[in-house]
Amino acid sequence: MSLFGHAEALTKHWKDCSDISFETLKQWERRCIEAGMKSKTEKLVPLVAESRLKEWLQTQSPFISIVQEELSQLTGRIATPHFFIMADREGIVIHVEGRPKILRDIRHYGVQEGTSFSLEHAGINGISASMQTHSLFVVQGFEHTLQMFRDWSCICMPIYQDNEIVAYLDLTLRTGSNLCFPVALLEKAVHVIEAKWQASNPQSRRTQIYADFEQFGLTAREKEVAYGWLHNQSALQMSTVMNITEGTVRNLLKKVYVKTKVSDKGQFMRKFLA
Template identity: 35%
Template sequence: MVFDLDEIPGYTIPQDWVQMSFLEGIDYYSKKRDARYDSAMGHLIAPLASNQLNARLAALYPMMKKAKKEINGLIDRFPFPWFFILTDQEGIIMDIYGPATVKERLNQIEMKPGASLSMHHAGVNAVSVSILTSKKSCVQYKEHEMDLFHQFVCLCCPIRLNGQIVGYLDLSHSYSFDIEITVPLMEMLVQSVERILSAGLASLAALDRAKLTPREKDVAHLWVQGRTANEIGWELGITEGTVRNMVKKIYVKTYVKDKAEFVRRFYKR
């Protein structure tokens, strides 16, 4: 059964959320399909090569880390099937958060990092509508074009940093009468992620004022985010030993003794 949000006693979805009934011209955009698109197919399309995906994952690591931290405390609190999806600006899935059993089922239909939820690749869904409108969106059950979404109510919010959209967070769950809980939950989650990202950006700006070489800045930005020397070396194409030597120079130039002091000074949670 599909519930009408307006029929939920005492609750009306906020006006700044886009609902399908409010959209005009959506068919025009939804028909501009990838040649592989099929609304009845049981999996998503992954348009990126592995090296392209790895580059995006590395670039969005700070946002992914903050979102995961905020969501982890919620994983065991929902009595119904649910999951969160974090995408980049183009709707490419960067990470999925939720119970292990749900994630296993999603993996079987190729709903995993690298798959696309854009209008071009997946038709009408909460992420693609948010991308189209740059607004928060709610898409329910058979309002989704792809059959694999028909069992879900999906809520999506843009994540903004300095006024620019840097990604999208989607919550998909199975019962629409819980939307009076999940709508404000999504708003609070995204506000929290945006606040933490903004604080981290201010801290990195302070780090940029230190007299570091361009390569040392690259290492410092990743080091302060909690990356290991091995991870940084792999991402920047240098050896782990080179990373550790640079970290020592960074400590000297920023007048800190160790990583704990470095993080306290340049990374505000």
């Protein structure tokens, strides 16, 4: 059964073109015209040359793997014609997911890795509108600049890491489909991708933990000790790395326990690694 078969009357909490001022929409249209955009364009031209596409995608491979894992599960459960587009923060496609026939069809229009969906290269669409508003955005039918997209509805949501947008995920389906459940589905997919990416990215995880420490007023030294303690470093190991005495490390750790209101390592680990 299609996941889109349900008709739950969920509250609209996304943005669409009706939420954008007339002046802003005109500004978007002017940018399209100035960039040479024509509504009758029949095929998008990739920005990334084929000769360097493989190398470019390789730099994105860890993130693409996480996206593929999540989207492959969703694609197999959705009966309604659809496809997913993952674009980087510049709007350049890094992955397309869907059933083989649809992927063949949309490739005919240039919807493929290396193609840009920014305002200047693909006009008003789900990805470009999400890029402009930094929000969950829906573009339907004739709201698209390009005629070739006017049989589709595009739902796009930014993907964040460390409070910065790192990518955009678009779910495109036939115009006329009920959007409430697809929006909820897309939101869930984005949240799962964000969580998996953070868990697989040590630097991102460190940034998040340090932000949690900040809420308890830990000093720079206390954060360093607290982070090492979370990762099972001994007081002796930390003293060597930080070039301070083992006793100083233990005193800092006591202060960390007081400030974070825990009494043992188990409580400490559960508080910050749960």
